[in-house]
Amino acid sequence: MRSLENLKRLPLALAVTLTIGTSGLFASGIPVVDGAQISQNQINHIEDVIKQAKTWAEEANRWINTTKHYKSQLDAYANQLASQTGVRDVASFLSDVKELYSSVDKLGTTITDAVDMTTNIKGLNKSDFINKFMSIIDTHYDYNPCKEIAESEKTKRNSCMITYAEPMQDIKVYSEMSKNMDKNIKNLNKLSKKLEKTKDIKESADIGNQIQAQVALMNAQKIQFETYQDTQRLKKEQAELHEKALFLKSQSSWEY
Structure with missing residues (x-):
């Protein structure tokens, strides 16, 4: 990296500066701390x-590839679901489902619930809600079997609608997660490039902290994705x- 090459030159320059600065103080008789020790500490810090x-x-880079x-x-x-x-x-379809999903998500529930x-x-x-739900099925599918079931047969009708609601919710969640991950990949790429270009020790540390925060966020999203998959598999x-x-x-209820 160009940044690492630039940083490697800093210890020598810093040592020279400190040596020149402290030699004058020794000559004037002013008590000073060990300049060589200070410069060595600084060099060690920079190398770290x-x-x-x-x-x-x-x-x-590892997290960019993982994400x-x-x-x-x-x-x-x-x-695949679509x-x-x-x-x-x-x-x-996603646009319509997003609108429907938002109407229930803000209430702390799901489309299936x-x-x-x-x-x-x-x-x-x-x-x-049911009218909007049925409208999505009518618009985006060739056939809506749920409309053929009488409203009085609520259990059967709801069961039919849930067969459509579950993939709706999955597609929405997967698409939203993908969008967030894409955003995080771009942020991490940006920070990585910034780290390559920096010539400042403090800025390197600041960027490093930002990378750590971004990695923590991406790890949380990875866990969220895996948890959602496990939950859906269990369901x-x-x-x-x-x-x-x-x-x-x-x-067992049949009569022979």
Whole structure:
């Protein structure tokens, strides 16, 4: 790195400056501390910062690559879900889902939970929400089977809507996470390049602290992504077990 080469020249220059400055004081008889010791301490400090700067740069690059990997996974999941569910225009679909998602997210709930609501809650009308939800299915899918189910059959109708709500929510969450990771990659790239160009010890330390803060944020998002995946996997397994239990119950209730 050019920055490391520049920093390596600083110890010698600093030592010369300190030696010249302290020699005059010795000649005048003024008591002084050991100038050579001070210069050596300064050199050691600068060398430590140089080593640390190299570590910061390596860590930044490692996290850029790690986050790019997770971002590509998120994009692949979102595209796969959209393809599997038959969405025609992913960009337009995301725009509509984002609006619907925002209306429930600010109330501390999810699209799937809102579908399962039995009554209105403050700030959200159940009927209005269902109309918007159905409109998204009508607009972005070739067919809406949920409309064929009578409103009186609430359990069956809700179950149908949830099959659409879950991928809606997943696509929205994955796309949002991908967007945040992309932003963090750009920020870390910017800091890494800034670190390469700096010739100032203090600025190197400041940039290093910013890199550490950015890395901590990216690590938190990585954990969030993995936790969301684990949660969704658990939900899927529970749903499959529930369906199996209902099937076995229906089998045992048959009369021979």
